[in-house]
Amino acid sequence: MSGARRIFTRPARLAVIAPYLWLVLFFLVPFGFVVKISLSQSAIAQPPYVPVFDLAAGWDALAAAFAALSLDNFRLLISDNLYVLSYLRSLTVAAVSTAILLLIGYPIAYAMARLPRGWQPFAMMLVIVPFWTSFLIRIYAWINILQHDGLLNQTLLALHLVSAPLVWLSTDTAMYIGIVYSYLPFMVLPLYATLAKLPQALNEAAADLGCSPRRAFWLVTFPLSLPGIGAGVLLCFIPIVGEFVIPDLLAGSASLMIGQTLWLEFFTNRDWPVASAIAVVLLGVLLLPLLIYERLQRRQLEGER
């Protein structure tokens, strides 16, 4: 058996070539360009930055281009409050949203794992389907509900809970609703995957040893579900930090998240070097959770083997 396995690894190693080259060319190399342009100066030209590496111009031109690189954009990021506040707001919004997601998602995932075996794939499908339908559509659906004469205000008025329509749209509440709604499947699915795998016998043993169900949950189930919590938290936290569309459509325009600031610098101000510098710093901020996530993934893979 291990002989067959060894024979098989060689063609499998050939299979890696095409996707490997693709990812290096279209995922890794582009980050090099972001770093390079973050060190350039903005210019009114096409492309809107200098220096531009001109390989045909020879070695001297290239050396001159390298000499022209500077850290000015990064100095700007530190010196201007706008950018620092954007980063802080992004991290805060992501942390709060992730906490809400965990509070809402855990009971749902737990209930799914307690369903009869035959029902579980169906429940999982019900959670996945909204994830497959466009997030833009789902945000739009919330705009319909939250706007001034939207269904939420109509319902509240009809129930005489409020006397005048409340402002929902363009508030942080609306933004949190949108984020939690969009990312809920990303929290529920890894939690469910972990919880469904836990042997029921563990809880029964805890009960036999005199644990109340609540105690059994905190002493047995919860600690064993920590890998799922880790995966869910990171799957939500990292993308939310860079979120652009949801705050743009649902939050007020007063304070921007870093993804919106990047978007504005890039498309509105057409300052590509500053946008790149924002991306480089953001990547640096996110690298730590990404590395933790990678570690979790690998530990999980090794656990399965």
Added chain:
Amino acid sequence: MAARAARLSRFNLVSLTLGLAFLYLPIVIMVIYSFNDSRLVTVWGGWSLRWYRELLQDEAMLAAAWMSLKVALASATAAAVFGTLAAVALSRAGHFRGWTLFSGMLYAPLVMPEVITGLSLLLLFVALNAERGFWTVTIAHTTLTMCFVAVVVQSRLHALDRSVEEAAMDLGCGPVEAFLQATVPLIWPAIAAGWMLAFALSLDDLVIASFTTGPGSATLPIRIYSEIRLGVKPQINAVCTLIIAVVALAIVLASLASKLSRAKADSAAPM
């Protein structure tokens, strides 16, 4: 099993019901309102197909839909090929040199904020002096979605019994032939599911497409996004409902395909 069912407490039941209601209510409301005859989005004016008719005359929207469809077909197909190759390499090649970098690059796009991925790809295309449009968006979507395909196919490969492959090799098949003859038919539904996931993701993507497309070749989400920013229009309800219908159909087909093949796999190789 009965013991399991009995453990579903009232708290579990309530949280599951509320959770699913939270997920589905906004979508259901939007679908209902897409059949609203009123010009005001929030006032009910009776059932009508009026906004669907108006949609059919909106040429910019139709062009964007066509563009999105072409990109999604091309990028999902490329992503299915690259993603499957990547999954095979990850689960069958052992620990090769550069494994960490490869798996890192494969998992990173799953969590990376889209603004960063989009910006970096655009800067690459500008540096290469590539004309932006169909091809650049397709390449960008392939890069993103092949990672999702790899995850789906890899989990199926993990669950697969290797003995079928090994039996084929004992019967004289070469490793490549054994893989094509014995394994591919068994993971085919996972590849199909991956393809459909890639298709849906590509159809859905706004941020990366905004960065990598050129003037005059907007995709459907870009078009919808600019309409939403201009103000709420009933037509958008109709577009969105149509997209949901297409995606729902794809999911039903995918789950049927996977059920069929699982039944086939179980009868072919009792696991």
